[in-house]
Amino acid sequence: MGINVLFFGSLTDATAVAALNNVAAGDTAALQELLHQQYPALRTAKYFIAVNQQMIRENTTLKTGDVVALMPPFSGG
């Protein structure tokens, strides 16, 4: 078990996948660093982060089973 990561909108152009399972990361900053190494195009992308559907602004501790969503600016309607 680890962290589940979801990618949305334009970010899926950078990752080519919609989700990653069982990612090992202790907090959101470490997770971002890991993802930026794996998908360099994410480095320059603008996105928000939600942990278990709550938007976060600062580095947040993660535990097994958490769902982290990377979301570009919304464009519904």
Next chain:
Amino acid sequence: MKEKKLRNIFTEGPIPAQKIADDVQHHSGKNDIGAHSIFLGQVRADAKDGGTVTAIEYTAYIEMALEKMALIRENLFAKYPLTCMHVHHSLGTVAVGEICLFVFVSAAHRKAAIDACEELVEQIKQELPIWGKEIVSEQLSYWKENK
């Protein structure tokens, strides 16, 4: 995790124009309503580099969008004297000229219905995790940006 029933807002594909008439008809028995305010979003054929938009493909973080929508709904009911509020947003492909968003707010009087409807549409666009991909052709698309 708290368990609660979340009201769905998503419809696969376009929202049929007939649904709007049907929903108005369904409210005829609610005798405390004096005003309906309706907003309809339609897919526009924007000019892009390399062609014109032919459709928008919508995706969403559905669970989060429904949670957020429930909060928006609760806040608007607390702020305005409303009778009811219905939101329908498309997922998947919606062609130019078709309806992708149907917002229907009802109240005893027009001012609450109109103000709440406007605020609701703004919040849907700004706060719900939904993304539109503007399709020009099979080879060319652009991620939509809300102004």
